[in-house]
Amino acid sequence: MIYSFTVQGIPKAQGRPRVFRNKHTGKVHAVDPETAKDWKRTIQAQVLASPERPQAPLATALELAAEFFLPKPKYLQKRRLPPPPHVTKPDLDNLLKALKDACSGILYLDDSQICRYANIAKRYSDTPGVTFSLMEIP
DSSP states (O other): OEEEEEEESOOOOOOOOEEEEOTTTOOEEEEOOHHHHHHHHHHHHHHHTOTTSOSSOBOSEEEEEEEEEEEOOHHHHTOOSOOOOOOSSSOHHHHHHHHHHHHBTTTBSOGGGEEEEEEEEEEEESSOEEEEEEEEEO
8 A cells, every 4th residue: 555645844954963971870862863863753643634545554665755845945936937956955854864864753653664655856946845655575
């Protein structure tokens, strides 16, 4: 079965977590960057509101397809020609990491279940967001 979703909002890359050591206890803990947290919450809220989502997190092997739509820079907004490929930051793999982390526990048990990718891309658009689908692999 294939599950498809569209999330509106400006995609943010999953940054590296900041690691801190507590001076008193010596314990180490990591903190996610705030921009990634907001984007992940947006994904989670819109996926949870979708009638397409499975009743319970999937427990099978999965294939993920995703297309990220990023806002056009000002110099491209008035051009009528097709925009050039998006070759600047954020990196595609970090955008994908934020998407996978946000969906973990909602659409699937763990992002390690994703064992195949199809059609992963990022491009400029007038309507930023992400469109993605999950397909169960028999």
